[in-house]
Amino acid sequence: MKEEKKDKFDITTHSLVPEHIKLTEEEKKQLLQSYNISIKQFPAISQDDAMAKKLNLKIGDVIKIVRKSPTLGQSTYYRVVIK
Amino acid sequence: MADLFEQYEVFIPKPVLDRAKTLTKQYKLSEKDTKSVLDKIKTTYEDMKIAPGEAIGIVTAESFGEPGTQMILRSFHFAGASEMKVTMGLPRLIEIFDARKNPSTPVMEVYLQKKYSQSPTQVKEIAARIKETKLEEVASEFLLNIIENNVEVKLARKKMTEFNLSSKDIADIIVANLKNVTVDQDRDSLIIKSTIKEIKLSELYKLKEKSKEIHISGVKGIARVLPMKVEEEYIIYCVGSNLKDMLEIEEIDAARTRTNDVAEIGDVLGVEAARQAIVDEILKVIGEQGLNIDIRHIMLLADAMTATGEIKGVTRSGITQEKESVLAKASFETPIPHLVDASLTGEVDQLSSVIENVMLNQPVPLGTGLPGLMAKMKPKVEK
Structure with missing residues (x-):
């Protein structure tokens, strides 16, 4: 009887969750080139992570995270999807 | 004037620039003066940037360590006087750093x-609905009937009307929650009977205790x-x-x-939300104590704790485990298991980090020790 009441809460609207943007292959390539690193060197996010599931991410995808930062106003961070 | 600020957007972070904007307006500076102010900010900002190879982790550790010593002295406890007891101070800080699965409070x-x-009445009504109600709370008595081998639950009518429940509702909930039982209604009480024949007394007692914990309503x-x-x-x-x-x-x-449970936030909202929660929780603790630790240290720590995609504590089983070097892992608590594991699997230590080089009395890759010399060897051209 609970299910009828309301759709499931959309976690992307929660105040703790920053914006997650999936990068295209082209953007990924550019990013790797600009930092001159391999994909393994990025911080990771699990494929089972709530946000990774929400965005339907596959292993090897790179996501850009736009955080609100008290020191920079807005800071970007990248994570690679791992198993 | 606005163009001038736009020019500096690339060099100066937004919060600083915004502050400069309001202040220059407040003091009615001319365009020329504003420019020199912004130039000054820019050079100061450039000077403050951390150089590659700076050991920021150590600085973070010390920045937490020193105020931590102050915390123990200043911490005070309510000794049950407070309505809500929440772990605060150093114990709470350790809890966050260790990434414990369940916080103590x-x-x-x-x-x-x-x-x-x-409206307060409406809020109270919602609060009552959120609170978890167990069978224990809508019952006045639990009786063990040893002769007939059943458990009798005397229901509290008053409480039941409060929660808008009939005895049939409760009977249904009990059947759904317990295995191998039948429930009979008998005026103001429910009789829980096990379908297992010749049930032992100890099992009957267990059944009684279990039925007390049955979730009736609320979260x-x-x-x-x-x-x-x-x-x-x-x-x-x-x-x-x-x-x-x-x-x-x-x-x-x-x-x-x-919630203050970081692990739960990680499960429900994802690792990025957990990172933010770590920062917020640490800020809350040190704020309560009247201390001041630069937020950059806290953010560095939160980033390190969530870098692998899951929340790792600052312990030997947490972020230390992620280090590549065997010697570095062995240098922090329980050295022998690490060395044994490494020798069994034939690991190679690349000596690429700090602590293993300290052990071997070599220059560490920090500061001026970081850059290496690379020579492009060309075959000598003979004339």
Whole structure:
């Protein structure tokens, strides 16, 4: 009887969750080139992570995270999807 | 004037630039003066940037360590005087750093949607609905009938009307929650019978204890609720935490509702939300103590703890485990298991980090020790 009441809460609207943007292959390539690193060197996010599931991410995808930062106003961070 | 600020957007972070904007306006500086101010900010900002190879981890550790010593002296406890006991001070800080799965005092802050958050009676009604109710609370007595081998639950009518429950509802809930039982209704009591023949007394007792814990209504895990007025609205403080189920409650403002259980936030909202929660929780603890640690240190720590995609504590089984070097791992608590594991699998230490080089009395890759010399060897051209 609970299910009828309301759709499931959309976690992307929660105040703790920053914006997650999936990068295209082209953007990924550019990013790797600009930092001159391999994909393994990025911080990771699990494929089972709530946000990774929400965005339907596959292993090897790179996501850009736009955080609100008290020191920079807005800071970007990248994570690679791992198993 | 606006163009001038735009020019500096690339060099100066936004919060600083905004502050400069308001201040220059306040003091009515001319365009020329404003430019020189911005130039000064720019050079100062450039000077403050951390150079590659700086050992920021150590600086972070010391920045936490020193105020930590002050904390023990200043911490004070309510000795049960406070209505809500929440772990604070150093113990709480250690709890966050160790990334414990369950905090010793889980607490939630439940915000309500605007139309529900104004009247105290409405808030109280919602709070009562959120609170977990167990069978124990709608029953007045639990009796063991040894002769007939059953458990008799005497129901409290008054409580039941409060929760809008009939005895049939409760009977259904019991059947759904316990295995191998039948429930008979008998006026003001329910009789729980096990379908197993010749049940032992100890098992019957277990059945009684189990039935006490049956969840009747409310959000599981919320032991106590406390409506409180904060600024213009009422919010509900909850002892006990269950973010997942709480977010599905209709009347609450789910976007602002939060818990102090970092691991739970990680499970429900993802690792990025957990990182933010770590930062916020640490800020809260040190703020309460009247201390001041630069937020950059806290953010570095939170980033390090969540870098692998899951929340790792600052312990030997946490972020230390992620180090590549065997010697570095062995240098921090329980050295022998690490060395044994490494020799069994034939690991190679690349000596690429600090501590293993300290052990071997070599220059460490820090500061001026970081850059290496690379020579492009060309075959000598003979004339």
